[in-house]
Amino acid sequence: MKHKIVIAIYMRLSQDDGDSDRESNSIVNQRHFLYSYVEKHFENYDLLEFQDDGYTGANFLRPGISELLEKVKNGKVDCIIVKDLSRFSRDYIEIGAYLEQIFPFAGVRFIAVNDGYDSDRFKGNVAGMDTSFKNLLNDLYCKDISVKVKSALKMKKESGIYANGSCTFGYRKDPEDRHKLLIDEEEADIVRRIFQMTLDGISSHKIAQIFNAEGVRTPIEYKMERGIATMTPKGKRFEWSGSTICQMLRNVTYAGDIVYDKYETPEVSGKSRLKPRSEWKVFRDHHEAIIDRDTFEYIQKSRGVKKAVKHKRHPLIGKMECGYCHKSLKIEHTKNPYFFCGNKYVTQYKGCVERVNVQFLEEYLLFRLQEEAERQADIHSICMKVKNRIEQELELLYERKNQTEEKLKDLQTAQTEIYEEYVFKKRNKDDYIEEKRELKKQEECYMDLSDDLEKRIKTLQEMLSESGTDVYEYLQNRSLTELTQEVADRFVKRIVVYDEWNIEVEWNFSEKLPEEVREYQLAFL
Numbered sequence: 001m002k003h004k005i006v007i008a009i010y011m012r013l014s015q016d017d018g019d020s021d022r023e024s025n026s027i028v029n030q031r032h033f034l035y036s037y038v039e040k041h042f043e044n045y046d047l048l049e050f051q052d053d054g055y056t057g058a059n060f061l062r063p064g065i066s067e068l069l070e071k072v073k074n075g076k077v078d079c080i081i082v083k084d085l086s087r088f089s090r091d092y093i094e095i096g097a098y099l100e101q102i103f104p105f106a107g108v109r110f111i112a113v114n115d116g117y118d119s120d121r122f123k124g125n126v127a128g129m130d131t132s133f134k135n136l137l138n139d140l141y142c143k144d145i146s147v148k149v150k151s152a153l154k155m156k157k158e159s160g161i162y163a164n165g166s167c168t169f170g171y172r173k174d175p176e177d178r179h180k181l182l183i184d185e186e187e188a189d190i191v192r193r194i195f196q197m198t199l200d201g202i203s204s205h206k207i208a209q210i211f212n213a214e215g216v217r218t219p220i221e222y223k224m225e226r227g228i229a230t231m232t233p234k235g236k237r238f239e240w241s242g243s244t245i246c247q248m249l250r251n252v253t254y255a256g257d258i259v260y261d262k263y264e265t266p267e268v269s270g271k272s273r274l275k276p277r278s279e280w281k282v283f284r285d286h287h288e289a290i291i292d293r294d295t296f297e298y299i300q301k302s303r304g305v306k307k308a309v310k311h312k313r314h315p316l317i318g319k320m321e322c323g324y325c326h327k328s329l330k331i332e333h334t335k336n337p338y339f340f341c342g343n344k345y346v347t348q349y350k351g352c353v354e355r356v357n358v359q360f361l362e363e364y365l366l367f368r369l370q371e372e373a374e375r376q377a378d379i380h381s382i383c384m385k386v387k388n389r390i391e392q393e394l395e396l397l398y399e400r401k402n403q404t405e406e407k408l409k410d411l412q413t414a415q416t417e418i419y420e421e422y423v424f425k426k427r428n429k430d431d432y433i434e435e436k437r438e439l440k441k442q443e444e445c446y447m448d449l450s451d452d453l454e455k456r457i458k459t460l461q462e463m464l465s466e467s468g469t470d471v472y473e474y475l476q477n478r479s480l481t482e483l484t485q486e487v488a489d490r491f492v493k494r495i496v497v498y499d500e501w502n503i504e505v506e507w508n509f510s511e512k513l514p515e516e517v518r519e520y521q522l523a524f525l
């Protein structure tokens with residue numbers, strides 16, 4: 001007997017549906033439409049219903065769809081049917097990921113009735129479909145695979161299909177089959193030259209220097225020319241660097257191989273890290289080589305693996321930049337360690353930072369932080385005074401607000417009373433109208449007052465939650481004797497160095513007295 005299939009219908013309605021669509025897209029109509037479709041086209045099934053009323057299709061943060069996708073994940077659904085694709089999602093990239101990767105992978109059939117789309121029948125053939133939808137599908141099927149879809153991607157990689165988002169310098173993707181790599185001759189010539197120069201004994205740094213002097217375009221510039229990257233150079237222009245050359249010399253893609261699965265992402269930290277080389281997966285002779293294998297391997301051996309002395313990463317690395325070319329400063333671990341701009345060797349820029357003593361810089365920063373702590377201690381004591389004032393004022397305001405509300409209630413009662421007097425003829429009409437007008441006027445005054453009090457209370461409450469004394473609080477029970485990673489990350493945003501006497505520090509705290517506190521201080525103290 002054939003297994004009973006599980007069909008899930010999904011319905012969605014949101015504010016982003018135009019008014020004219022709202023009627024035809026109402027949940028009731030969608031349900032009716034889908035039920036009759038299922039009845040006509042299927043027999044022997046269980047039907048599940050999922051819906052999101054009042055949710056946008058721009059993302060997947062919808063309870064109904066989450067429940068449905070959870071079922072898909074657990075293999076509890078065989079077929080999903082929607083009225084049209086936009087009910088499922090309006091994010092075309094996500095739609096692509098689901099149609100192209102997730103549903104096929106989970107073995108789920110997907111039908112968008114009005115779009116004439118049925119994954120069982122659709123094999124990249126768009127004949128007979130609605131034009132705009134055709135364009136979308138064409139787009140999806142030509143587009144690079146979304147990196148979000150890790151599992152499907154991994155499967156492809158394991159079967160040796162080239163699935164990297166962008167390809168290595170020197171290659172381009174085959175327009176006929178995006179899983180294939182073809183040599184790009186113009187770029188490949190540069191790669192060959194790099195390997196040849198290395199064979200001739202020229203160092204990576206020197207190669208970068210020569211390329212920059214000759215004006216050889218960098219990989220990123222080639223990419224930008226082809227419209228597959230946009231980037232602005234950190235300095236005046238893009239430059240070759242020794243490390244770019246080194247990376248290229250080590251890249252096995254040039255010998256025809258593909259390496260994948262180099263990184264792993266532990267669930268806990270979520271940050272990807274490099275796996276040991278022995279765990280990498282390699283596909284040999286996957287595509288045409290630019291560098292023959294013997295040459296490639298000779299260069300790997302002759303370059304050897306540099307045994308770098310392990311230095312602890314300095315807390316300021318990555319935060320410091322050269323005031324001239326804006327590249328990050330590097331550190332030289334000599335007896336007197338110093339920061340310098342590594343770019344200067346490559347570009348020969350005259351203005352780049354030559355040497356800033358590490359210890360000097362650390363002491364300078366600690367001194368500035370100490371100063372800041374003192375300044376913030378002053379602010380803190382002002383803040384405490386201001387806070388007291390605010391609290392006192394708040395108390396008064398709450399009291400006045402209560403009184404105002406009482407008064408408003410009284411006025412309401414008074415209005416009811418004069419109305420009754422009028423109805424029972426204890427008061428004549430003119431008298432009533434006059435009195436009522438008077439009471440209304442008073443009521444409006446008190447309502448305005450109530451609004452004003454409300455606003456003032458809100459402002460004051462916000463002031464109370466303002467702190468602005470971060471450094472002071474941090475140093476309350478610590479002493480500042482060392483520039484640790486924690487201190488650096490907490491307080492230092494960026495340091496621009498021109499030379500030892502010309503250093504600009506961008507802090508993570510405001511160097512100004514909080515505006516509200518200042519105003520309040522002027523008004524009260």
Ligand SMILES: [Zn+2]
Pocket residue numbers: 322323324325326327341342343344349351352353
């Ligand atoms: Zn520089």
